[in-house]
Amino acid sequence: MTELLRVLGIDPGLAATGFGVVDGDGRAATVVTLGAIRTRAKDARAQRLAQISEFIGALIEEHRPQELAIEQQFVAHNVRSAFAIGEVRSAAMVAAATRGVDVFEYAPTAVKEAVTGYGAAPKEQVRHMVMVHLGLSEEPSPLDASDALAIALTRLAELPAEAALARTARVRGGAASADE
């Protein structure tokens, strides 16, 4: 009965941005495609951001995800690296929003919680559970792709609760709506 939702997960990085497209209904999920977008350190920052933006745009046009999921900006120890991640985040969000794809942002702890049930899980455990959830026989490569799949799974994990809320609203005779 439940329709499949197709989510593009993005793990942003200037040198390598992981991506993973996942279909799921909140119970089972399967990988559509995964990989990493690499840019060269010798190219100008604007060129690298444009390459990432165009690649994500092409991914969206090919695979038609309904939503994009990405980690929220966090305050890193290395501020320069945090700015670079923020710029890639922006390039990805713009590529989605300009194509009508809804963007969902999650804190790193929310991703760990959703995938492993434990908000402080080590990275290795998150990667292992990504394999389990997606029925993969080996760890996705590159690891950036695994992290992107974890973020897509975080979005899909919200679906059962959303469906339950929608059912409650129907039972109570109201339309499910977030507007006033």
Added chain:
Amino acid sequence: MTELLRVLGIDPGLAATGFGVVDGDGRAATVVTLGAIRTRAKDARAQRLAQISEFIGALIEEHRPQELAIEQQFVAHNVRSAFAIGEVRSAAMVAAATRGVDVFEYAPTAVKEAVTGYGAAPKEQVRHMVMVHLGLSEEPSPLDASDALAIALTRLAELPAEAALARTARVRGGAASADE
């Protein structure tokens, strides 16, 4: 003899991004257009970034600047606000680079130095000198636009030195080239 260069200056901000398109040859400069792109706090971050990116894309397609000039990311006291500025910076750089427009980045002190001759000049002096350089009878409004014009003027101020270098290279019988 010198050809005019058309530069789009951008002063990035999530609520208001100033822009100014300037034609110049390094001696005289004139305003083509200026203004500010405003987004609403109630809209999602991705939507706001997409609106800014699309507006800048439309500006580029209408006015055909050869170059975009923008301030380098700086480390602000307010890290959250610095991240927002970095995301807008990225949206602007991607809008330019995906349309073949070269991007030039300047430190805030370089902008002050270029426009007023003094790298620690107060904001008011920078805005006054923008008026003087562009032959405007009143201060550009909104102020975000004035700051964007200052960044465009910073790029144009480099042209005399670049032209001198190119002449030297010709006199010495070599082609001016940055490649090996």
